[in-house]
Amino acid sequence: MKLNRRAFVGTGMAAASTLGAPMVHAASHGIPKVVVVGGGAGGATAARYIAKDSAGEIDVTLIEPTRSYYTCFFSNLYIGGFWDLENLSHSYGKLASDYGINVVHDWATGVDRDAKTVALAGGGSVPYDRLILSPGIDFVDGSVPGWDVSAQNAMPHAYKGGSQTELLKAQIMAMPEGGTYVMVAPPNPYRCPPGPYERISMVAHVLKANNPTAKIIIADPKANFSKQGLFEEGWQKHYSGMITRIGPDFGGENVTVDPAAMTVDVDGEVINADVVNVIPAQKAGLICEAAGLTDGNWAPVDGHSMVSRLDENIHILGDATNQGDMPKSGFSANSQAKVAAMAVRGALTGSRVFPAKYSNTCWSLIATDDGVKVGAAYEPNDEKIASVSSFVSQTGEDVAMRKATYEESIGWYEGITTDMFG
Amino acid sequence: MLGAAYGWTARDHRAQELVALTDRLTQLEKRNSSLQEQASRSADLHARLSELETALAAALRDAESARQAALVETPAAEMARPAPEPVVADAAALDFGDPEKGREVFAQCTSCHQIGQGAEDRIGPHLNGIFGRRAGAHEGFRYSDDMKMMGADGLTWELANLDAYLENPKALVSRTRMNFAGLKDPQDRSDILAYLRQFSASPQNIPEAAPTAQPREVDLSPEVLAIVGDTDYGEYLASECKTCHQQDGSDKGIPAITNWPTEDFVVAMHAYKRQIRPHPVMQMMASRLSDEEIAALAAYFAQGE
Known part of the structure; x- marks a missing residue:
């Protein structure tokens, strides 16, 4: 009964997947498994949302080599002397203790897409029903x-x-x-x-x-x-x-x-x-290429669910993707993670799936209390994720507005890092 | 007074209350003596005024008789006696300002706070009886943890600490949910406090035409206001809000949006959607939300975590 329900309730993508691949994860080996590679704005958010919202119905593993994560966003504030390095550092402790996520500090070196396992640099492999890759960028040689x-x-x-x-x-x-x-x-x-x-x-x-x-x-x-x-x-x-x-x-x-x-x-x-x-010039994090999920330098995805256009069991998030109009940013990755988390839960447990909506805002600091921002809202079509409205700070704004914009950016940092790490 | 507020960490309420009451007493005594001083100054000025009037009348009489002596053939001219210049005592030394002006300044507070007859808690608590009320202790309103802590530590609202709070809310209560930068002009603060005071000292004096009937920022049809939000959908949509807005309801450069009354939330979002409220990020976020989606978000956020 549960399987039928999932087939009909899940997204079109999930329903399509049932034709080609066995979808009976829950029945075949118990609780469905989601593996997330990369613990940044995309991966940590996706892991947390899946674990939080599935309330034990999905087993979540997060593979991330670093024990203390230093955000790349806001690192310029450290360079400018506005922030200490400690302000940028976050641990995965709460994801393990409060959300029950299995946090593995190791490098994911490859994906066996037929066997549905992720190979680890430290040896061994981790099986998945759904895989989420959020590896960020690497550099073009x-x-x-x-x-x-x-x-x-x-x-x-x-x-x-x-x-x-x-x-x-x-x-x-x-x-x-x-x-x-x-x-x-x-x-x-x-x-x-x-x-x-x-x-x-x-x-x-x-x-x-x-x-x-x-x-x-x-x-x-x-x-x-x-x-x-x-x-x-x-x-x-x-x-x-x-x-x-x-x-x-x-x-x-x-x-x-x-x-x-x-x-x-x-x-x-x-x-x-x-x-x-x-x-240097950039490309998708190496794991995407190793898994054969790239086309050119980036990994193409379907904006309705962030699923790879080359593998229906793998979602890809953030900087590594070619998705359309969204900039490569922590905000974008976080926004995409929530859509992917919803799609993955829908496919594995039959939970409700709503139409994807995305947004992004990038704040920048020019000098003390002189903050500016640019942002847009996005929605997917079959081709790409498309911008539907946007805004940008104006030249000549008064100092009070620039200061408020800077303060707002600090609020955002608090918000997104809580959203990532709990 | 303000520095003491920061230092309050002990939980000895009675001792703290005593301190607060002593402060209040000192303040009242100070105010009393300042009033007495003004009364005596006023009496002095009155005396001086009548002295001057007498002197002026005498001078006029002298001038008149001198003129008549000089111009014997001319009959006494009709001369209008000029009125003495009015002398007004300086009244700006009062602690409380002008409540009428305060009512105007208070207009910017009314999107969150009600006051007067029938006032209810909205985004912020109603402010009837705020003077003498323990901070964070008004029954039924969900305060920030910091505000509750300050109340437990003994903070009781009176002139000086309300003045400090209005000047810079976060300086007094660091993680308050009140998203307000502060009133920098001391005159505005003393006016607004005079206005608030009217609804505290003697509640029976609350005017009958209560200033609570505020027009909504946007005109919404009853149908739109009546939409019952889908909280599941709201939860998904809210995940986008939580990228910026603190999930614990604190305010760090971006206001808290948890535990708002549903209608206030709906009105605010429609005000952004119609670009009546100015913030560009919020205008963008609201612009693509349907009436149902706004209702869903309002329903989700109203239920709290």
């Missing part, structure tokens, strides 16, 4: 000639939270008087569209106070970038004379680096730098 991951100590990316963030901050603080910081900005699409430019603002903020004659150079392959008018207005106002951006019209897309010599070659002009922050 060779996208910045001269740079690879072995050079990330000399030229940090600081585009995954944690030790890289700390390293970049230490290098900035150790710059000689009047020294040069160079950012090699990434091509689209990449994680957190305003992130590199908020970082420029924060680096300028900290240098203005400690090393005011220092120079900041951005080599940028993109003609335009997120919140450009707002950032440029802010840089003019707060950091006049410190920042130079070399766009593609001046060769900003033609960059090679030499980590040993600490030089950056921008279209033939060699810059001697003290800190080089290389943010």
